Amino acid sequence: MNAQTDFTLTNNKANNKPIGNAHILSSETVLSPDAMAEKYGMTAAALEEFGTKMDAIRDKHLADRGDRDTSYIRKLIRVQRGLEVAGRGLLYASIPALLVPPLAIPVWAAGVASLGLAKILDNMEIGHNIMHGQYDWTGDPALNSKTFEWDAASPSANWRNSHNYEHHTYTNIVGKDRDVGYGTMRMSDAQPWHPVYLGNPLYATLLALNFDAGVSLHDLEIERIRSGELTWKEQLPVLKRIGQKAVKQYGKDYLFFPALAGPFFLPILLGNLVANGMRNLWAFTIIFCGHFPDGVEQFTNEAADNETRGQWYFRQLLGSANLEGGKLFHIMSGNLSHQIEHHLFPDVPAHRYAEMAVEVQAECKKHGLPYNTGPLHKQFATVVGRICRLALPNRKGDKPNNESAGNTLAAA
Amino acid sequence: MTNTNLTTQANPKTNPNSQLQGWRKFAGNELLERLATPHGVSQYLENINPLWSLTDIRAKVVARQQETADATTLVLKTNGNWRGFTAGQFVTLSVEINGRQVSRCYSISSAESDERVRITVRRKQGGEVSNFIADHVEIGDVVSLSPAAGEFVLPTTDKPLLMIAGGSGITPIMSMLRSLDWAASKQPVTLMYYARETATAIFQPELEQLADKQGRFVLRMVNTAEQGRYSNKQLDKLVEDAANYQTLLCGPASLMAAVEADYEQRGLSDQLLLERFTLPEPRIPENPDVVSGDVMFSHSERYVANSGENLLEQAEAAGLQPEFGCRRGICHRCTCTKSSGTVRDAITGELSATPNEAIRLCVSVPVGDVTLDI
Numbered sequence: 133m134n135a136q137t138d139f140t141l142t143n144n145k146a147n148n149k150p151i152g153n154a155h156i157l158s159s160e161t162v163l164s165p166d167a168m169a170e171k172y173g174m175t176a177a178a179l180e181e182f183g184t185k186m187d188a189i190r191d192k193h194l195a196d197r198g199d200r201d202t203s204y205i206r207k208l209i210r211v212q213r214g215l216e217v218a219g220r221g222l223l224y225a226s227i228p229a230l231l232v233p234p235l236a237i238p239v240w241a242a243g244v245a246s247l248g249l250a251k252i253l254d255n256m257e258i259g260h261n262i263m264h265g266q267y268d269w270t271g272d273p274a275l276n277s278k279t280f281e282w283d284a285a286s287p288s289a290n291w292r293n294s295h296n297y298e299h300h301t302y303t304n305i306v307g308k309d310r311d312v313g314y315g316t317m318r319m320s321d322a323q324p325w326h327p328v329y330l331g332n333p334l335y336a337t338l339l340a341l342n343f344d345a346g347v348s349l350h351d352l353e354i355e356r357i358r359s360g361e362l363t364w365k366e367q368l369p370v371l372k373r374i375g376q377k378a379v380k381q382y383g384k385d386y387l388f389f390p391a392l393a394g395p396f397f398l399p400i401l402l403g404n405l406v407a408n409g410m411r412n413l414w415a416f417t418i419i420f421c422g423h424f425p426d427g428v429e430q431f432t433n434e435a436a437d438n439e440t441r442g443q444w445y446f447r448q449l450l451g452s453a454n455l456e457g458g459k460l461f462h463i464m465s466g467n468l469s470h471q472i473e474h475h476l477f478p479d480v481p482a483h484r485y486a487e488m489a490v491e492v493q494a495e496c497k498k499h500g501l502p503y504n505t506g507p508l509h510k511q512f513a514t515v516v517g518r519i520c521r522l523a524l525p526n527r528k529g530d531k532p533n534n535e536s537a538g539n540t541l542a543a544a
Numbered sequence: 545m546t547n548t549n550l551t552t553q554a555n556p557k558t559n560p561n562s563q564l565q566g567w568r569k570f571a572g573n574e575l576l577e578r579l580a581t582p583h584g585v586s587q588y589l590e591n592i593n594p595l596w597s598l599t600d601i602r603a604k605v606v607a608r609q610q611e612t613a614d615a616t617t618l619v620l621k622t623n624g625n626w627r628g629f630t631a632g633q634f635v636t637l638s639v640e641i642n643g644r645q646v647s648r649c650y651s652i653s654s655a656e657s658d659e660r661v662r663i664t665v666r667r668k669q670g671g672e673v674s675n676f677i678a679d680h681v682e683i684g685d686v687v688s689l690s691p692a693a694g695e696f697v698l699p700t701t702d703k704p705l706l707m708i709a710g711g712s713g714i715t716p717i718m719s720m721l722r723s724l725d726w727a728a729s730k731q732p733v734t735l736m737y738y739a740r741e742t743a744t745a746i747f748q749p750e751l752e753q754l755a756d757k758q759g760r761f762v763l764r765m766v767n768t769a770e771q772g773r774y775s776n777k778q779l780d781k782l783v784e785d786a787a788n789y790q791t792l793l794c795g796p797a798s799l800m801a802a803v804e805a806d807y808e809q810r811g812l813s814d815q816l817l818l819e820r821f822t823l824p825e826p827r828i829p830e831n832p833d834v835v836s837g838d839v840m841f842s843h844s845e846r847y848v849a850n851s852g853e854n855l856l857e858q859a860e861a862a863g864l865q866p867e868f869g870c871r872r873g874i875c876h877r878c879t880c881t882k883s884s885g886t887v888r889d890a891i892t893g894e895l896s897a898t899p900n901e902a903i904r905l906c907v908s909v910p911v912g913d914v915t916l917d918i
């Protein structure tokens with residue numbers, strides 16, 4: 133191991149100010165680094181050991197990258213393109229099928245399903261992971277994080293910034309990780325309550341239905357413009373990219389493809405709309421299950437300052453939750469069902485997370501650390517619970533959402 | 545003296561200003577591109593057949609020829625994005641080795657008029673790509689090419705031509721000899737061809753045949769084991785009145801240096817056109833712990849002495865403003881291309897000398913000279 137393994141954020145010139153709503157209540161549910169370590173009985177030495185072990189898992193898999201990874205992602209891209217072309221084909225095939233009306237609807241529905249699945253694969257297992265730089269080492273321009281663009285409203289250049297940098301560096305730091313609440317919702321007891329959050333469940337529903345547009349607008353950081361931290365002028369390039377991408381993306385789905393069907397414009401447009409909606413609901417569900425189920429910790433502002441590698445790994449582990457399921461489920465979720473492994477190893481090809489999970493769990497068990505995992509319906513139910521509970525002000529006797537982790541591994 | 549140095553050539557894999565031709569013109573039309581956004585029509589076609597790319601030059605290996613025990617010729621059928629070449633030029637060839645694209649420059653050895661592009665590669669000890677071509681590239685495989693590039697081409701002159709080649713430096717010269725219109729002029733052409741032993745001399749049988757057939761072509765095989773290395777005396781012995789000739793030179797570094805020095809002494813440097821053919825294999829410096837070398841920023845044309853800090857710090861110190869985010873290897877925002885040199889990963893300690901490699905500036909520490917494409 134190299135002597136330079138420890139690094140700190142102290143040289144981070146531009147980014148010492150918190151992002152977004154800076155008025156955070158101090159709250160017992162938001163942990164400082166010391167409180168984190170104490171709560172889970174991790175001494176400095178134990179944290180160091182944990183970090184070294186995580187580094188070793190990462191190094192092992194990075195060194196092993198090769199044909200297996202490249203073939204995997206290419207195969208997935210081929211499947212995705214096939215589903216997309218088939219989906220669009222079936223949508224058009226539903227038009228002549230109108231001659232036999234009982235046939236038209238299933239053909240149309242199959243087209244929507246196929247197109248929706250294609251969009252899910254494109255955005256999650258392919259796009260999200262390529263844009264994390266998981267395949268940059270291949271040297272293939274089609275798999276390059278800087279050039280890949282996904283089939284969604286959000287321009288990848290904007291997303292890479294907010295997601296790879298802010299979310300993955302400041303994971304679950306309330307006030308810095310803008311994915312906590314997406315600037316509109318109250319997702320932490322530490323966010324002060326305001327009557328506007330009575331709409332929490334409504335905002336969540338709207339966001340779920342328009343998730344790709346939501347992600348796109350999220351990158352504009354409107355809340356920081358309102359608070360005066362950013363100016364419209366500074367955000368102009370971001371806005372420009374959003375506009376350009378929106379014209380292309382919506383032009384394709386809601387104008388050009390429907391127009392090809394001539395008088396049957398509407399059924400094709402509707403097909404695209406439903407397919408996009410399908411993708412939006414699924415992506416929202418998976419992504420909100422990554423950091424908001426019960427048992428997931430949130431952190432104070434100083435958590436990322438002077439953090440050792442061990443502490444960083446520790447924070448990523450405590451701030452993420454996994455979903456259980458079969459191989460297909462993991463692929464369809466972009467392996468974000470292995471959110472813990474994704475946060476520990478964001479640039480390792482995601483199809484390896486299942487293998488890495490075994491090694492990570494063993495390590496957690498050794499240190500008596502929680503490993504938050506559960507089936508989708510259970511995890512999502514607690515997310516919905518949180519969204520509804522936080523619509524109202526904190527009440528005495530509320531049990532904070534970082535307790536009651538019923539599905540964590542028992543301490544060894 | 546013209547010096548076309550392979551190392552300074554960019555490595556463009558795509559052919560951006562190529563005008564699409566034939567069916568590609570239709571496939572790349574505005575409407576289809578709008579329907580295929582954001583991936584583009586080309587990506588869909590490539591999924592069916594990599595040769596159908598609208599953007600990249602790809603080629604299928606249609607034959608392999610064993611020239612000598614350690615030299616192989618790949619016969620390539622290029623796709624419609626190939627725009628031809630001038631004899632003497634080279635291409636950057638990319639192959640995929642264990643899931644990773646690796647590129648090297650190779651001169652083309654075929655005639656300009658040949659329908660197929662031939663690339664002749666000699667196995668180098670420890671050479672990743674040359675060994676891969678020798679052992680693993682099969683008929684039917686698809687490789688990527690850059691557009692042809694390089695200034696080492698036949699000069700327009702009435703002077704007799706003297707070609708001096710050594711080892712695999714024969715390849716661009718072979719392309720010239722194969723492309724020459726022998727009937728068109730009386731211009732004499734002499735080739736001095738250096739080889740350790742005749743069994744290892746690539747194209748020797750074809751060259752001998754050519755010498756038999758064409759009166760104006762003289763072949764001088766120089767067996768260095770018997771006749772020694774290039775010297776001023778040797779040149780005068782084998783070529784009468786060398787001062788009359790326009791000389792073309794391509795071979796190993798030692799041969800090039802000897803000829804260059806001799807021509808300088810003779811005051812003939814401006815009659816010498818040369819190709820620095822032998823690229824050093826990328827290798828890790830001997831003492832990776834010693835802070836040494838320079839960091840070159842090729843795009844912004846700046847350089848600084850290596851300070852031992854990570855490349856992001858050094859780029860900023862040089863007045864550049866590369867993109868960054870976390871500054872600790874998580875976000876990949878600072879990723880850029882390292883064209884050459886060795887870097888150490890500050891997290892894993894791993895050293896990497898791979899050319900044209902994507903690296904994260906904030907966790908890469910240069911070891912010796914490093915060139916970045918920013």
Ligand code: FES
Pocket residue numbers: 867868869870871872873874875876877878879904905906907
């Ligand atoms: S700045 Fe984030 S990886 Fe370098």
